[in-house]
Amino acid sequence: xxxxxxxxxVDDDPLVRTGxxxxxxxxxxxxxxxxxxxxxxAVTMVDAHWxxxxxxxxxxxxxxxxTATRRIRARTRPPHVIVLxxxxxxxxxxxxxxxxxxxxxxxxxxxRELIAAVRTVAAGTATLSPAVVRQLVDHVPGPRRAxxxxxxxxxxxxxxxxxxxxxxxxxxxxxxxxxxxxxPTVKSHVSRLLTKLDLNNRVQVALLVHDAELL
Numbered sequence: 001x002x003x004x005x006x007x008x009x010v011d012d013d014p015l016v017r018t019g020x021x022x023x024x025x026x027x028x029x030x031x032x033x034x035x036x037x038x039x040x041x042a043v044t045m046v047d048a049h050w051x052x053x054x055x056x057x058x059x060x061x062x063x064x065x066x067t068a069t070r071r072i073r074a075r076t077r078p079p080h081v082i083v084l085x086x087x088x089x090x091x092x093x094x095x096x097x098x099x100x101x102x103x104x105x106x107x108x109x110x111x112r113e114l115i116a117a118v119r120t121v122a123a124g125t126a127t128l129s130p131a132v133v134r135q136l137v138d139h140v141p142g143p144r145r146a147x148x149x150x151x152x153x154x155x156x157x158x159x160x161x162x163x164x165x166x167x168x169x170x171x172x173x174x175x176x177x178x179x180x181x182x183x184p185t186v187k188s189h190v191s192r193l194l195t196k197l198d199l200n201n202r203v204q205v206a207l208l209v210h211d212a213e214l215l
Contacts, residue, residue, distance in 0.1 A: 005122045008034045008051035010042040010068065011084065012060040016107065020055060023111040030118060039063030043071045051079045052122050056101070058083045058092045066096050073100030073200060080121045094136045098207055100200040103128055128169075128203055137210045148212035154196050162189040166202050167209030 007030050011017045017035050024030045034049040036042040040063040046054065054072065058065035069081050081101040085093050086108075093104045102121045105114060128136075152160055158179075165175035172186045179186075190202070199205055209215060 003029055005030045005053060005118060006033045006049070006051040007031065007118060008036070008042070008045055008049060008054045008079070010036045010039070010045075010054060010060075010065065011057040012037050013057075016057070020114075023114055024118065027115050030115065039065055039068030039071075042068045046072050046075065046079060053118050054079050054081045055105075055118075056081050056083050056096075058085050058096060058104075064092070066092050066099065069096045069101050070099040080124070082117060082121055094207075097128070097136070097203050100204070102201055102203060124201075128206060133167075133169075133203075133206050133210050137207065144211040145213050148208050149214075151197055151208060152212055152214075155193055159189050159193045159196070162186060163193055163205055163209055164214060166190065166205045167215050169206070 007024060009017050009020050009032060011020070014037070017037075021032050021035070024032060033051055034045045036045045038060050042054065042056065042065075043063075045051075056065045056069055065083055069083065072078050072081060078100070081096070083093055083096045083101045083104045084107050085104055086106065087093075093101075097104070103117065105117055109117070152163060155163060161179055162175055165178060170178065172183050172190070175181070176183045176186045181189075190205075193205065194200070197205070197208065199208070
């Protein structure tokens with residue numbers, strides 16, 4: 001059936017996996033195609049089932065969700081990853097986002113919000129609010145400003161302006177309006193800056209901008 005989002009669930013607790021499967025089970029456009037109990041199994045599962053989105057527990061024994069996310073995102077045409085956590089500000093979550101995850105959810109997220117997040121991420125438009133980015137960055141401080149600014153220096157002035165808009169949590173339309181550009185032009189700038197910075201998504205751009213302390 002066209003339009004079906006192929007979802008994989010990774011958690012070391014079978015009860016959590018069952019609960020997540022039940023939560024999304026009533027959605028006609030989401031199909032759980034595979035489950036895994038640890039990070040190593042998750043990587044193998046992705047290669048076998050090609051899900052569109054992976055719900056990834058961040059803290060697991062053995063190969064944790066952070067390592068698994070990095071390995072999965074290094075694949076050709078990788079699925080989007082949403083990490084699951086019990087804490088709002090978690091250093092593992094921050095590293096997973098830097099490693100290519102598209103966002104994160106708390107394990108007690110209501111079903112409607114979880115389903116909406118899966119759909120949003122599957123569409124490739126997921127991002128984090130500036131408040132959430134700042135909370136995460138402040139929770140795990142580090143000497144990142146100089147390195148982040150050096151990477152952003154690779155961009156043209158216009159690309160840097162677009163990156164700052166992404167860091168503020170603006171949509172392409174909002175960036176276009178603020179900078180007096182067309183939306184297709186903004187999309188082109190975003191694609192180019194992702195390539196130049198060797199980043200996977202807008203979340204990583206936002207984290208880089210905040211690491212550079214430019215907002």
